[in-house]
Amino acid sequence: MTKRALITGVTGQDGSYLAEFLLEKGYEVHGIKRRASLFNTDRIDHIYQDPHVDNKRFILHYGDLTDTSNLTRILQQVQPDEVYNLGAQSHVAVSFESPEYTADVDAIGTLRLLEGIRFLGLDKKTRFYQASTSELYGLVQETPQKETTPFYPRSPYAVAKMYAYWITVNYREAYGMYACNGILFNHESPRRGETFVTRKITRGLANIAQGLEKCLFMGNMDSLRDWGHAKDYVRMQWMMLQQDQPKDYVIATGAQISVRDFIRMTAENLGLRIRFEGKGVEEKGIVDAITGNNAPALKVGDVVVSVDPRYFRPAEVETLLGDPSKAKRELGWTPEVTVDQMCAEMVASDLLEAKRHALLRAHGYNVPVSVENGS
Ligand code: NDP
Ligand code: GDR
16 A cells, blocks of 8 residues: 655755655655745755646645644545654744744644644544754753753744644653654755755855855854754654654764854865954954964955854854764664765755856846845
């Protein structure tokens, strides 16, 4: 029997990789996409299947995590074996601007799905995966963070995700549902949204390398993260739903670098010499990323990476480092892509795009390159 999966957030980074992965495994994949005034299916266009042909295995439904009747109807129609709840207002900085909306989508949206499954009597059939996050650890209480580390959320996003985490546990305990949380640390790819820090860096520096932008403006570059590749992490999402018992797992690489080091890594990939400027930079003696040369004068050809306080958050998560040993031990999962390999892949992809833009410009086409990254 063909298994049927329903993915919320199918148009996002993880949703697109997961849909590909499940299609390869022979699943019938249903995805929920939001109505938007422009096409928002860039990440899944390559797996789109013409609705007019028979036996299609990739089917999209309009929907929204804020809309209970819509979600219930889709659940009833699809009767999924597995639900992957990846949909979310997923940007931490934006959650400070839109805290109520973030709570509605990320917290109550999760409840709407769980309650829909229960209400429709699918609770013994449908397995549920919740996209939980390392942001739950926030102000960290223990390093490295594992499944038993206490939570201390530091943003409206993290607080909303904390509700989602516990309501998932609660439906498992109260109704015996197969429902589990993947506590995923940051994971990236060429499909990462442009306003998350790694993509902002690879895209921004690639644009600078092609003369499309002049300066990269950053927030807190001292932040430390445990970065992995999205492809490795969606494989784990599926593995978590194939076990005898539903359990929660930390998914991470177990290695950590700073935002500043990710900038350095990107610059090295592009062969750029960069210079950090702005508050806090001089005192720390951070001047030249590539040569280690502390010469204060800006040299011709240097790329300036400047601190812009508008990218600082009202409350910051300074450091995250995960301990994935439970996932390794019980599920045999190990990440395959290192942060260096991931960075190189992201740079190659963004450089190709920047070259395309530069070429069009050189031939007189006025192609605007969006540099609005207000987060
Ligand atoms: P993205 O931001 O790339 O994707 C989010 C998806 O959610 C998009 O498809 C988006 O649709 C959709 N969405 C947003 N609001 C709604 C809504 N109101 N109703 C329905 N769908 C909505 O996130 P990622 O793919 O990176 O992350 C997937 C999930 O994992 C998220 O829940 C995120 O919070 C969580 N997570 C991510 C981590 C990471 O490092 N990437 C780490 C830990 C957890 P649209 O395309 O229309 O905007
Ligand atoms: P994060 O990811 O908040 O960890 O949430 P993000 O890439 O946005 O920030 C990581 C760190 O970089 C610092 N930073 C900047 N961040 C952005 N976006 N823009 C900047 O200019 C900038 N300068 C410095 C941030 O302050 C932060 O410390 C991501 C999301 O995918 C969540 O959905 C997910 O739950 C967590 O990862 C795990």
